[in-house]
Amino acid sequence: MEEVKKLLLLYKCPTKITNQKGDRLLIQAVLQRHIMETIFSYATKYFQSTGQHYHLESDIINKAHSLSTLLTNASKHRTGNDEVTNIALTKLRQQIYLILNNHGFTDIFEDNAIYEHPFIAYHKKQLNKITNELRIIKDDNEKIASENLAANIIRKVVKIFWFSLKIQEPIVQYVWIPYNAKMDKTFMEGTNFDDSDDIENLYVDLCYFPLTGKDLTSNNRKIYTPAKVFIRKDQY
CATH class of the missing domain: 2.30.22 (Nucleotide Exchange Factor Grpe; Chain A, domain 2)
Structure with a gap:
C-alpha cells in the first residue's frame, strides 16, 4: 500500500488512500497509469536502438524516416508535381505502420523454431516484477493468469501508441x-x-x-x- 501511495504522489494526485477495499477504483487507476508509462519507457528505449535482429521494428521505422526525408528533399529541390509526392508520403507512412501493427513484436520464426520476441520476453518479466511490488495476489491461479497477461498488455500498448495512431491521416x-x-x-x-x-x-x-x-x-x-x-x- 505504501508503494501505491508513492505513485499517487508521483502523479500529483492529492487524494489519500484510507483502505484498500474502499479505494479500489483509485488504486486500479494509478496502477494502470504507472503500467502504461512504464511500457512507454520500454518502447522509447527500444526504438532508440538498431542493428540487432530483434531491432527489426526499430530498423524499419528508422529506414522509413530516412526515405521520407529523401522524398521530401526531392520535392523541395526537384521540379515536378508536389501533390503526387505528398500523397505518396502519406500512403507510404500508412502502409509501413499498417505492416508494423500486423507483424510488430509478434513471435519470431527463425531456424525452424518459433520463440517470443526478446523485447516482449524481457520486459514482461520486468513489468511483472514491478506490479508484484505494488499489489498482492494471494490466489496462485489468479497470480499466474495476471502474469501471463503482461506480454499481451505490452504488445497492445506499443502497437496502439507507436503504430496504430500513425496509420491515421493526420497522425493521431x-x-x-x-x-x-x-x-x-x-x-x-x-x-x-x-x-x-x-x-x-x-x-x-x-x-x-x-x-x-x-x-x-x-x-x-x-x-x-x-x-x-x-x-x-x-x-x-
Whole structure:
C-alpha cells in the first residue's frame, strides 16, 4: 500500500488512500497509469536502438524516416508535381505502420523454431516484477493468469501508441490530462461519478488513459478516444 501511495504522489494526485477495499477504483487507476508509462519507457528505449535482429521494428521505422526525408528533399529541390509526392508520403507512412501493427513484436520464426520476441520476453518479466511490488495476489491461479497477461498488455500498448495512431491521416496525437483540470465530458470519461453529480464542481484527480485525437490544442479538435479520468468533487 505504501508503494501505491508513492505513485499517487508521483502523479500529483492529492487524494489519500484510507483502505484498500474502499479505494479500489483509485488504486486500479494509478496502477494502470504507472503500467502504461512504464511500457512507454520500454518502447522509447527500444526504438532508440538498431542493428540487432530483434531491432527489426526499430530498423524499419528508422529506414522509413530516412526515405521520407529523401522524398521530401526531392520535392523541395526537384521540379515536378508536389501533390503526387505528398500523397505518396502519406500512403507510404500508412502502409509501413499498417505492416508494423500486423507483424510488430509478434513471435519470431527463425531456424525452424518459433520463440517470443526478446523485447516482449524481457520486459514482461520486468513489468511483472514491478506490479508484484505494488499489489498482492494471494490466489496462485489468479497470480499466474495476471502474469501471463503482461506480454499481451505490452504488445497492445506499443502497437496502439507507436503504430496504430500513425496509420491515421493526420497522425493521431495523445495527451495526459493534468491533475486539477476541470472535468469536461466532451473529451473525458470517469468511473467514479454519475450524471447526478454537478459537473461544475468536478476536477481531475488522476488521468489513467490519455486523450487521443487530432488538433487537440485547437477548438476544432477531433476526439479519437476520450481520456479516462478519476475525479474528485473539489479543487485543490
